[in-house]
Amino acid sequence: MQYFPAALQELADQFARLPGIGGKTAQRLAFYVLGLPMEDAQSFADAIIDAKNTVHTCPVCQNLTDRDICAVCDDDMRDKSVVCVVAEPKDVIALERSREFNGVYHVLHGVISPLNHITQDDIRIRELLARVANGDIREVIMATNPDTEGEATAMYISRLLRPMEVKVTRLAYGIPVGSQLEYADEVTLSRALEGRQEI
Amino acid sequence: MQYFPAALQELADQFARLPGIGGKTAQRLAFYVLGLPMEDAQSFADAIIDAKNTVHTCPVCQNLTDRDICAVCDDDMRDKSVVCVVAEPKDVIALERSREFNGVYHVLHGVISPLNHITQDDIRIRELLARVANGDIREVIMATNPDTEGEATAMYISRLLRPMEVKVTRLAYGIPVGSQLEYADEVTLSRALEGRQEI
Numbered sequence: 001m002q003y004f005p006a007a008l009q010e011l012a013d014q015f016a017r018l019p020g021i022g023g024k025t026a027q028r029l030a031f032y033v034l035g036l037p038m039e040d041a042q043s044f045a046d047a048i049i050d051a052k053n054t055v056h057t058c059p060v061c062q063n064l065t066d067r068d069i070c071a072v073c074d075d076d077m078r079d080k081s082v083v084c085v086v087a088e089p090k091d092v093i094a095l096e097r098s099r100e101f102n103g104v105y106h107v108l109h110g111v112i113s114p115l116n117h118i119t120q121d122d123i124r125i126r127e128l129l130a131r132v133a134n135g136d137i138r139e140v141i142m143a144t145n146p147d148t149e150g151e152a153t154a155m156y157i158s159r160l161l162r163p164m165e166v167k168v169t170r171l172a173y174g175i176p177v178g179s180q181l182e183y184a185d186e187v188t189l190s191r192a193l194e195g196r197q198e199i
Numbered sequence: 200m201q202y203f204p205a206a207l208q209e210l211a212d213q214f215a216r217l218p219g220i221g222g223k224t225a226q227r228l229a230f231y232v233l234g235l236p237m238e239d240a241q242s243f244a245d246a247i248i249d250a251k252n253t254v255h256t257c258p259v260c261q262n263l264t265d266r267d268i269c270a271v272c273d274d275d276m277r278d279k280s281v282v283c284v285v286a287e288p289k290d291v292i293a294l295e296r297s298r299e300f301n302g303v304y305h306v307l308h309g310v311i312s313p314l315n316h317i318t319q320d321d322i323r324i325r326e327l328l329a330r331v332a333n334g335d336i337r338e339v340i341m342a343t344n345p346d347t348e349g350e351a352t353a354m355y356i357s358r359l360l361r362p363m364e365v366k367v368t369r370l371a372y373g374i375p376v377g378s379q380l381e382y383a384d385e386v387t388l389s390r391a392l393e394g395r396q397e398i
Contacts, residue, residue, distance in 0.1 A: 004263070004288075004292070005250075005253065005263055005265035005266075006265060007246070007249045007250045007252075007253045007254050007265055008254050008263060010246045010250070011246040011250040013246075014242070014243045014246045014247075018228050018231060018232075019227065019228070020224065020227070021228075025219065027289065028218065028219070029218070030250065031288070032218055033217075033251070034251065034254055034263070036251075038251055041247050041248065041250075041251045042248065042251075044213045044247055045244035045245070045247040045248050046244070047206070047209045047210040047212075047213045048232055048240050048243055048244040049240065049241065049244050050206045050209065050210070051206040051209070051210040051229065051232065051233055052232070052233065052235075052237055052240045053206075054204065054206045055204045055206050055207050055233055064203070064207060064233070065204050066204035066205060066206055067204075089230075090226065090230075093203070
């Protein structure tokens, strides 16, 4: 016997397909949507279609945008000769929040991860190489996450860039501002010592 | 400066409105939906609208259904003289899984909860009283959750039913099958002792 009306079950199944949403949570979300006023449910459905229809990647930096060219690449005040390479669009947001960087970005949409069957051809390395080959780029800052896969991806790309006469740098490692020395791990501390600077 | 394309931000905001979904999770879900093929995104959007359009409450038992009268109320093999009162549609599913109950249901859609401003008029008690007043109902089984609000709701309804010449019962308390005595809490154990039966 079928316990739920088919349309409710289908909605719960749709939620259950989302990452990190289990069966029980999916059911709860389906019940919640069912309890919404019709116009709210409609704007939820519309938001899904709108996002799919209007959001695409910037042809220059591969970041997500709803314009022909993204706001950063289109901004004449930004220094186009410095490119910061990040793994995901959300990393751009984190860097923009720091208000420190005035160059442009390149979004890889992932990192090389053999365990997850993501190879160098699955992320946007080719587009980065084409940018460096074509343009007047002075410096490429590797800003992937400081974990194994982020490091490996940064090393792989920097090796490809070496023959291209461009300066390749990496974000500094060290103790985070506002943290306490006693809670810093050994690797971070030794990197902070290595990278010490005169004051 | 706006960091996300507006349509992506709107989709993330829609997800963030769902219960138990925080800002970061909502962003992750929005990115995931953006990565889906268009037909999958379309069927997600359709599922929301379909559920809203086709699912409503059964006019007899108030359970959710996509038919005129729900499958249980419409089944001639079920004993219409025994009504099991539950708080939520998912409780019907739990009871149906036990394959033990051959009567019909009444879904309250909530319990009385002064802390959450849910009064007796916000849940479907009126409909239950009308059913008992109209029909040939012998027994009403209160099957709300064995917590404070579930208990209070069961007591409130049973007091309303008392003048109506109908037998009102409550699900048995006791130790759950398959559990171990040493892990049972005191209240459950004392209820299990009170309710002991001859073997």
